[in-house]
Amino acid sequence: MEWMLMPLRRYADFQGRSRRMEFWMWQLFKILINFVFTILLMVVGGGAMALAGLERGGEPGLAAIGAGTILLYVAYLILMLAIIIPDIAVSVRRLHDTNRSGFWLLAPIATYILVIVGLLSQSRAISGIGLILTLVAAVALLVFYFLDGTAGDNRFGPDPKSRGNEEVFI
Structure with a gap:
């Protein structure tokens, strides 16, 4: 979990380098967030479909679930906008680790x-x-x-794996 949240701690840090672990765990974290919101939207939307089938004249119930779906989607969009900066930052740092x-x-x-x-x-x-x-x-x-990443220091900073100049085995 520490690796998943590291980009949030380095929110707008475009300097330095990030390991593959940090980058890919961040991607996994975003996938999990998308999965949770998708499930929630399916549950809420499924409730709306069930009400539509059960209540032929019950628009207030549908309106409430529709509003809940919209609020959930707005919360998802706000979250995605909030994490766009650390997402770009960890991508830049990952490229820096490969000396690009x-x-x-x-x-x-x-x-x-x-x-x-x-x-x-x-x-x-x-x-x-x-x-x-x-x-x-x-x-x-x-x-x-x-x-x-490049072993040892590169033009973007020290090696995040702290490998120094020792020989690296893959």
Whole structure:
């Protein structure tokens, strides 16, 4: 649990490096949050469906459950907005651990601009190239997240594994 919450303790810290464990446990934490909210929304939404089937004239019950669903979804959106900064920060620090700039996070966005240009100019070729480049950039980021960090110090700070200059066995 400590690894899952570490990005929250380093909320807006874009300096330094983060280990794979910190990054992937944070991703797992976000998946668990999504799972819990999905289950809650299914339970509340399922209650609305059950009321719709049982009460043919009972709109007040449906309205109350609908309002509950909306409030639950708003709470989910607020939580996702609250954790977007630590999410970006841990991604930048993970890239730093592999001795890459945090600007790599912009690669899929930059290539997606080609898709928008292609759509605006009604050019399928430009849109297709943009989609392919966006996919390549996203896969490259995923590969960078899986790579082991550089052993020892790099330009972004000391090794979070504190391996120093000793020999590393994988």
